[in-house]
Amino acid sequence: MSSATPVERSGAPTAWHARPVEGVLDELDASADGLSSEEADRRLEEYGPNAIRGENDVSPFEIFVSQFQDVLIYLLVLAAVLSLAVGLLPGEDANVVDAALILVILFANGVFGFVQDYRAERSMQRLRELSSPAATVLRDGEKREIDATAVVPGDVVVLEQGDAVPADARLVDVTNLETAEAALTGESANVEKDAAPVDDGTPLAERRNMVYMNTNAVKGRARAVVVGTGMDTEVGAIATQMQAAEDGDTPFQGEVDELGRRIGIGVIGLISLVVLVQFLFTATDAISILLTAITLAVAAVPEGLPAVVTLTLALGSQKMVERNALVRRLPVVESLGSIDTILTDKTGTLTESQMTVQRVAFGDDVFDVTGAGLETDGEFQRDGEAVDPAMLEPVLRCGALCNNAEPAPDTEDREYFGDPTEVALLVSARKAGVEQAAERVREVPFSSDRKRMTVVVEATDSRVGAADTVEATDSRAGDGDDAYTAYMKGAPGTVLDRCDRVLVDGEERALTDADRDRVLERTESFASDALRVIGFARKRVTDPDADEDALEDDMVFLGLQGMLDPPRDEVPQAVADCRDAGIRVVMATGDNVETAKAIGAQVGFDPTGAMTGPEVEKLTDAELQDAVEEVEVFARVAPEHKVRILEALQANGHRVAMTGDGVNDAPGVRNADVGIAMGERGTDVTKEASDMILQDDNFATIRDAIAEGRGIFDNIRKFVNYLLSANAGEVLVVFVGVLVGSALYPSLFAGNTEALVLTPVMLLWINLVTDGFPALALGTDPKADDIMDRAPRGEDDPVIDRRMLLSIATIGAIMTVTGLALFFYALDVTRDLVVAQTLLFTLLVTIEMVRIHLIRSRYDLSPLSNPWLVAAVALSLALQLAVLYTPLREFFSVIAPTLEHWTWIGGAFIAFVALAVATETLVERTLAA
Ligand code: ADP
Ligand code: MG
Numbered sequence: 001m002s003s004a005t006p007v008e009r010s011g012a013p014t015a016w017h018a019r020p021v022e023g024v025l026d027e028l029d030a031s032a033d034g035l036s037s038e039e040a041d042r043r044l045e046e047y048g049p050n051a052i053r054g055e056n057d058v059s060p061f062e063i064f065v066s067q068f069q070d071v072l073i074y075l076l077v078l079a080a081v082l083s084l085a086v087g088l089l090p091g092e093d094a095n096v097v098d099a100a101l102i103l104v105i106l107f108a109n110g111v112f113g114f115v116q117d118y119r120a121e122r123s124m125q126r127l128r129e130l131s132s133p134a135a136t137v138l139r140d141g142e143k144r145e146i147d148a149t150a151v152v153p154g155d156v157v158v159l160e161q162g163d164a165v166p167a168d169a170r171l172v173d174v175t176n177l178e179t180a181e182a183a184l185t186g187e188s189a190n191v192e193k194d195a196a197p198v199d200d201g202t203p204l205a206e207r208r209n210m211v212y213m214n215t216n217a218v219k220g221r222a223r224a225v226v227v228g229t230g231m232d233t234e235v236g237a238i239a240t241q242m243q244a245a246e247d248g249d250t251p252f253q254g255e256v257d258e259l260g261r262r263i264g265i266g267v268i269g270l271i272s273l274v275v276l277v278q279f280l281f282t283a284t285d286a287i288s289i290l291l292t293a294i295t296l297a298v299a300a301v302p303e304g305l306p307a308v309v310t311l312t313l314a315l316g317s318q319k320m321v322e323r324n325a326l327v328r329r330l331p332v333v334e335s336l337g338s339i340d341t342i343l344t345d346k347t348g349t350l351t352e353s354q355m356t357v358q359r360v361a362f363g364d365d366v367f368d369v370t371g372a373g374l375e376t377d378g379e380f381q382r383d384g385e386a387v388d389p390a391m392l393e394p395v396l397r398c399g400a401l402c403n404n405a406e407p408a409p410d411t412e413d414r415e416y417f418g419d420p421t422e423v424a425l426l427v428s429a430r431k432a433g434v435e436q437a438a439e440r441v442r443e444v445p446f447s448s449d450r451k452r453m454t455v456v457v458e459a460t461d462s463r464v465g466a467a468d469t470v471e472a473t474d475s476r477a478g479d480g481d482d483a484y485t486a487y488m489k490g491a492p493g494t495v496l497d498r499c500d501r502v503l504v505d506g507e508e509r510a511l512t513d514a515d516r517d518r519v520l521e522r523t524e525s526f527a528s529d530a531l532r533v534i535g536f537a538r539k540r541v542t543d544p545d546a547d548e549d550a551l552e553d554d555m556v557f558l559g560l561q562g563m564l565d566p567p568r569d570e571v572p573q574a575v576a577d578c579r580d581a582g583i584r585v586v587m588a589t590g591d592n593v594e595t596a597k598a599i600g601a602q603v604g605f606d607p608t609g610a611m612t613g614p615e616v617e618k619l620t621d622a623e624l625q626d627a628v629e630e631v632e633v634f635a636r637v638a639p640e641h642k643v644r645i646l647e648a649l650q651a652n653g654h655r656v657a658m659t660g661d662g663v664n665d666a667p668g669v670r671n672a673d674v675g676i677a678m679g680e681r682g683t684d685v686t687k688e689a690s691d692m693i694l695q696d697d698n699f700a701t702i703r704d705a706i707a708e709g710r711g712i713f714d715n716i717r718k719f720v721n722y723l724l725s726a727n728a729g730e731v732l733v734v735f736v737g738v739l740v741g742s743a744l745y746p747s748l749f750a751g752n753t754e755a756l757v758l759t760p761v762m763l764l765w766i767n768l769v770t771d772g773f774p775a776l777a778l779g780t781d782p783k784a785d786d787i788m789d790r791a792p793r794g795e796d797d798p799v800i801d802r803r804m805l806l807s808i809a810t811i812g813a814i815m816t817v818t819g820l821a822l823f824f825y826a827l828d829v830t831r832d833l834v835v836a837q838t839l840l841f842t843l844l845v846t847i848e849m850v851r852i853h854l855i856r857s858r859y860d861l862s863p864l865s866n867p868w869l870v871a872a873v874a875l876s877l878a879l880q881l882a883v884l885y886t887p888l889r890e891f892f893s894v895i896a897p898t899l900e901h902w903t904w905i906g907g908a909f910i911a912f913v914a915l916a917v918a919t920e921t922l923v924e925r926t927l928a929a
Contacts, residue, residue, distance in 0.1 A: 016170045016227045017207040018200040024170045030154035030225055032172055034138025043152035050151045050167050050229035052236055063117045067110040072298050076106065079291045098761055101891050102295070105764040112772045116311045123314040130326055133684050135166035138223075142409060143417075155226045159217040161445060162663045162683020168233040169224035171195045171209045175443055176220030180685070181205065183214045184234060190218055204234065216685045218663050220445060255799055256305050256720065263724070267300040267731055274735050281742040288756065295760035296734055299767040300727045308723075309716055312779045316712035324695040325705035326679070332691040335674050336657070336709025338793045339583060341649055342702060343642070343658040343672070346589035346596060347532070348681050349699045350603055351565040353420045357428035358531060361522045362395045362559035363504050369428060374414065376430040389432030394503060395559035396434045398536040399425035402455045402487040403436065404443075421534065424563045425489070441484065441544045444552060448590050448662050449638045452490025452498070454552050456544045459485045482540035488555055491592070491636075492523040492535035499537050499557040508556055515557075522560060527594030530602065531562035567603045574700035575604045581706065582791035586632055586649075588642050593635035600633045613637035616644060624648040639664035646672055655795055657702065659694070660686050676702065703788075711783035713793065718855050719778045721804050726770050726848055728812035733819045733844070734758060740820060745827065757823060761892055762841045769879060770848045773872035778852070781866050784859040803927050810919045811851070814912060819843055822908035826901070835901070838884070838894040843905050845880045847912055849873045854916055 016024055025031060035043070080099040135148040136158040143158060148166040151157065157169055159177065171177070177193040185205040193208050204212075211217070211224055213233040230236060271293045278289045313334075317327040327333060347353060360367045360380065367387065371378020379386045389396070405418025405426050413430075416423040426436065438457040446453035459482065488495060496519055502511045519535070526533045537555035578585050587605055589596050597607035610633035619627060621644075628648045634641070639662065646668050649656045658672035661682045666689040669675035677690035678697045687693055694701050737757030758766075819840050827836040852873070853863045864870060883892050897905070 015200045017198050017202060017210050020197055021170065021172050021195060021225075024227070025172075025225060028154040028225060028227065030156070032156060032223070032225075033141050034156040035152070035154050037139050040139055040150075040152050040155065043154060044150060047152055047232070048230055049149045051149050052231065052233075058121060060114075060118055063121060064110070064114045067113040067117070068106075072294070072301060073106065075294045076102065076298050079287075079294045083287050083291055097891055097893075098291075098759075101761050102291075102764060105761070105768055106298075109764075109768055109771070112768075112776070113307055116307045116776065120307070120311040120314040123318045124330075127314075127317055127321065127327065130321060133164050133166070133687070136160075136163070151226055151229055153226050153229055153232075157224055157226060158221070159211065159224060160221045161217055161219050161447075162685050163217045164684035164688065165211045165213055165215050165217065165224075167213050167226045167230075168228040169211050169226045171211060172223045172225055174220070174222045176445065177211075177217060177222040178219040179211055179215050180218045181212065181215040184212050193220075193222065216663075216688075218685065219447075221443075256309050259800060260302050260305055263727070264297075264301045267297060267727075270731055270735050271296050271300075274738050277738050277742060281746070291760045292734070292756055292763075295763045296731060299763045300731045302723050302727055305720065305723060308719055308775060308779065311776075312712060312716050312719065315779050316708060316715075320705050320708050321695075323704045323708065324679075324698070324701045325708070326693040326695055327691070327705075328693065329691050332674055333709050333712050335655070335691070336706050337713040338655050338795055338797070339657045339674055339706060339709075340792045341584045341586060341654040341656045342578060343586050343588055343646060343649065343656055344699055344702070345659045345661065345678075346587055346591055346599055347565060348420070348661070348678065348697050349659055349694075350567055350571050350587065351599060352568050353565060353681070353697065355420045355424035355532065355563040355565045357424050357561045357563045359526055359562040360392055360395060360428070360559060361519075361526075361562075362392050366522065367392065369431065371431060374416065374423070374427055376413065376427055378431045380432065392432060392559075393434060394538070395536050395561065396429040396432050398487045398489060398538055398558055399534070399561060400429035400434050400436050401438050401440075401457055402453055402489045402536075406436075420565070421532065421563070425534070425561065428561060442551075444548055446490070448664055449640075450490070451494045451590065451638075452488055452552070454486055454488040456484050456486045456541055456551070459483055459540070482542050484541040484544045486539050486541045486551060486555070488537045488552060489534050491590075492519060492533055492560060495535035495537050495555070496520070496557060498552055499555045501555075502557040503559075511557055519557065519560065523592065524594050526560065526562035527592040528598055529562075530595060530598035531564055532591055532595055533560055533562045535560055565599075567599060568698060568700070570698070570700040571603045574703040577703050577788050578706070579604075581703075581788040583706070584632075584654075586628070586634070586645070588634040588637050588645055590637060591635060593633075596633050596635035605632045607633050609633075610635060613641040616641045621648065621651070625652055628652065639668060643668045643671070655792070657706075659702075660690075662686065707783060707788055710787050710790075710793075711781075713799075714784060714787070714859055715779060715781050717799055717804065718781065718852075718859070719775060720799055721808065721855050722778065722852055723771065723775065724800075725808040725811045725815075725851065726766075728808055729815035729819075729847075730758075730763060730766060730844070732812050732816040733840070734763075736816050737820055737823060740824070744824060756837070757820075758837060758841060758844075759893060762837065762894075765883070765892070766841070766844055766848070769845055769876040773875055774849070774852055774869065777866060777868040777872040780868050781856065781861065784861060786860060803923065806923050806927075807920060810923065811916055814915045814919065815844070815847060818908045818912040818915065819847075821911075822904060826904060832895075834893060835895055838897060839901055839905055841894065842880060842884065842897065843908050843912075845876065846905070846909055849877060850909075850913060851916075854913075854920065858920075 080102045084096060084099045133148045134145050135151050136143055136145050137151060138156040138158065151166045156172065157166060159165060165179065171193055172195060174193055174195050178190040179193060181191055182188045187205055191208065193211065195209050198207055198209060212235070214235045274296070275289055275293045313330050316333050317330065320327055344350065354373065356373060357369050360369060365382055368381045369378055370381065380389045380392060381387065403422045403425055405416050405422035407413040408415040408417050416426065440455050440457050442456040444454040488498065496516055499511050501508050502515050523533045536558040538558060539555045541551065575585050585605070587596060587600055593610055593612050597610050600607045609631050611627065611631050613634070613636045616624060616634065616637065624644060625648045628645055629652065634645060642658070642665065646656055646658055655673040657674040657676055658668055659676045659678065660666065660669040661678040663683050663685045666686045669677060669686055670689040674692060675690045677687040677693045679693045679695035680697045682693070692705065734757050741757065822843055823836045823840040826839050827833065830836070852869065882888055884894060885896050889896060
């Protein structure tokens with residue numbers, strides 16, 4: 001692997017990692033405060049977008065050309081040319097009209113194929129663009145979230161736990177940053193980073209002061225100045241396309257491809273037989289035989305199927321995006337239809353994630369907090385009486401300082417950046433006039449495993465003002481050596497475990513078992529009112545660099561704040577809908593068990609038997625496998641518990657969709673059958689591991705996506721059924737027609753050089769009007785009304801199940817019987833082959849049009865429910881009439897049917913519909929029995 005930095009490659013050696021930060025900033029003409037927007041725009045112009053150039057971008061022209069790159073098409077063109085060449089022989093007529101028409105129809109078919117492929121490619125492109133990550137940079141001195149592609153050299157990027165590193169960059173300042181670099185170096189352990197220069201010759205994997213594109217920050221935070229973007233990054237240098245489209249073929253596409261191959265082989269076998277019979281028993285000339293054979297192959301081999309499956313999937317995912325579900329891999333659209341269990345978060349997914357502190361426990365008392373949402377005026381009340389908020393200051397100050405949220409600029413503090421839990425704490429502090437001001441020197445970050453967060457701040461700020469500051473109350477506070485205060489917040493139990501003292505009435509004393517019980521009791525009582533409860537603690541610190549465990553121990557417990565996070569309005573209905581659809585919904589939350597049960601009950605979960613993470617830990621795999629079948633609410637779970645729950649469900653044969661947001665959720669999200677990341681709350685790491693991103697974090701969106709997925713599956717089935725039965729019908733009609741014809745009408749058949757049931761041109765035309773507009777329109781068919789009332793599709797349910805095979809076979813047979821009855825009746829009465837051919841030709845086109853609706857009726861869709869389809873059918877029928885009743889007739893060698901002819905067609909048509917409906921019902925009954 002090359003370890004050259006971009007500038008080295010261009011000749012001027014700049015080992016960014018070996019130089020001090022100032023030197024790097026100078027060299028890049030940048031500052032630690034970031035670039036101005038104008039300068040950034042200029043550099044974007046100069047260096048180009050920050051993207052790895054893909055090799056798999058195909059041009060429309062290539063797509064168009066690929067439509068004709070098919071052996072069958074080559075053969076057909078060859079045959080057409082041959083039939084032209086025949087004209088050169090003395091005494092033979094060139095089949096100019098036929099040959100030209102074949103080419104024209106082929107071209108039209110190619111155009112349809114192109115439209116399908118091109119649309120599919122475009123929607124895939126759009127999806128890829130949508131899922132491209134964002135980056136936080138400093139521009140004009142302010143934090144700004146921009147598209148990662150707009151990052152330029154010299155930009156200062158802000159990295160936080162869970163962010164993807166958008167470009168190669170030199171670290172400027174670092175707080176506990178660790179990155180996962182496996183994607184670049186293959187090294188699976190996380191790498192600790194700092195900003196100090198390292199030796200010039202340090203290999204890539206050990207340059208601790210650099211971060212690289214395609215790696216992730218998994219812990220801590222940092223600022224870094226970008227030294228290389230796009231192809232000028234280490235990833236860019238490794239020519240391999242790291243983010244190459246992972247979408248290979250989806251299972252359906254594989255299945256359909258395989259099927260196409262088999263049908264191809266079968267069809268060629270049949271055609272060989274047709275050729276043999278014609279050759280032996282009729283006087284048809286060799287060229288006509290060849291042309292029919294190849295045309296039949298073109299018509300019958302469903303080479304358009306894979307393209308349409310892709311198109312349907314792509315269009316479906318487009319529809320999902322409109323409903324806020326961004327599909328990152330096409331196969332997911334299929335998997336969604338077979339999901340039978342959803343393992344979901346609570347906070348933000350089932351709830352609004354709009355939190356407001358409603359209660360505070362401090363000292364001996366519990367206080368109610370008034371004021372809704374982010375409103376900062378509100379009061380603190382005890383027993384309904386307003387109190388002076390200053391008396392709550394320690395616990396409120398702890399909430400404000402141990403906090404990474406901040407007011408959004410230019411919103412007059414009506415909006416905030418950051419974790420909703422922390423925003424709520426900021427707002428409650430502001431209600432008491434407590435501000436965020438303090439110099440922070442260290443942070444031990446929050447994670448779902450630790451369930452707590454600690455900061456160390458310079459104590460100077462708390463020295464001023466109120467009497468109950470740390471200074472005045474901490475008995476261990478010395479003579480000014482303790483220049484720092486550590487503030488901790490987290491899940492109450494976790495925080496209590498780290499405390500040995502408690503603050504009561506401004507006095508600090510030892511924390512007794514009775515104190516602990518009281519805190520836990522209060523926590524429970526807050527939680528059973530559906531409040532999310534956070535505990536607070538602090539202590540004086542002399543050495544801010546002490547190791548983590550020592551720093552986070554021997555704390556003074558301050559109190560609790562309970563915040564309400566109301567369930568989203570649409571969630572109870574969505575949960576009920578999923579149940580109706582045979583999908584179990586299971587909650588797994590890091591929150592308190594009482595809170596989880598209370599919220600769960602509000603949105604329709606059964607909270608009885610709720611389990612906690614520690615309880616899950618005690619179970620064996622087998623016990624857990626039993627438990628997950630019963631329990632609907634899991635609380636206090638860490639990400640590794642979630643993974644175990646997921647595995648237990650999967651071991652029981654369930655197909656599970658799982659949601660996740662934090663870094664540690666990534667493994668679970670990756671292993672779930674459908675891994676779902678949160679668009680708003682989710683980290684880049686989890687998003688990258690996911691199959692689907694919920695742009696609005698909303699549970700109801702999962703339901704919508706599943707409904708869409710099921711609808712898409714239906715549409716693919718409809719289409720496959722339609723196309724295959726049409727093809728089967730055509731081949732059978734020609735095959736049986738030739739056999740019967742040679743037996744029944746040897747004179748007519750044997751004496752005619754074009755003794756075919758259908759001419760090549762007719763076959764191609766049928767293929768065009770069926771595969772063309774109606775097929776395109778089927779891809780946009782609406783979902784069945786009952787789509788969320790049926791059970792999920794079984795995992796191994798193929799697209800083409802027994803029922804479909806049976807229906808394809810029977811419909812093919814009925815088409816053959818009614819079609820040939822019409823053909824030979826007409827032949828018998830008129831003794832005119834062209835009349836018989838025309839009528840059969842017309843019958844088949846009309847049958848195809850009604851056949852679509854027969855298939856759709858099974859999904860309870862009325863013939864008029866898809867306007868595109870109505871238009872497509874009308875257009876196909878109009879084109880057929882044009883062929884029959886305009887001068888086009890000459891080209892197609894057909895006659896204009898008379899009224900009498902139409903009554904014959906009508907008779908055969910009615911017979912077809914009656915027989916088709918009857919057998920379908922029969923098939924249905926047989927399979928149901
Ligand atoms: P969830 O989001 O499912 O409620 P988390 O794993 O995010 O669960 O949080 C687990 C617990 O950690 C919460 O119930 C809360 O007590 C605590 N907690 C959540 N966010 C923070 C934070 N920013 N700082 C400290 N503690 C937190
Ligand atoms: Mg959370």
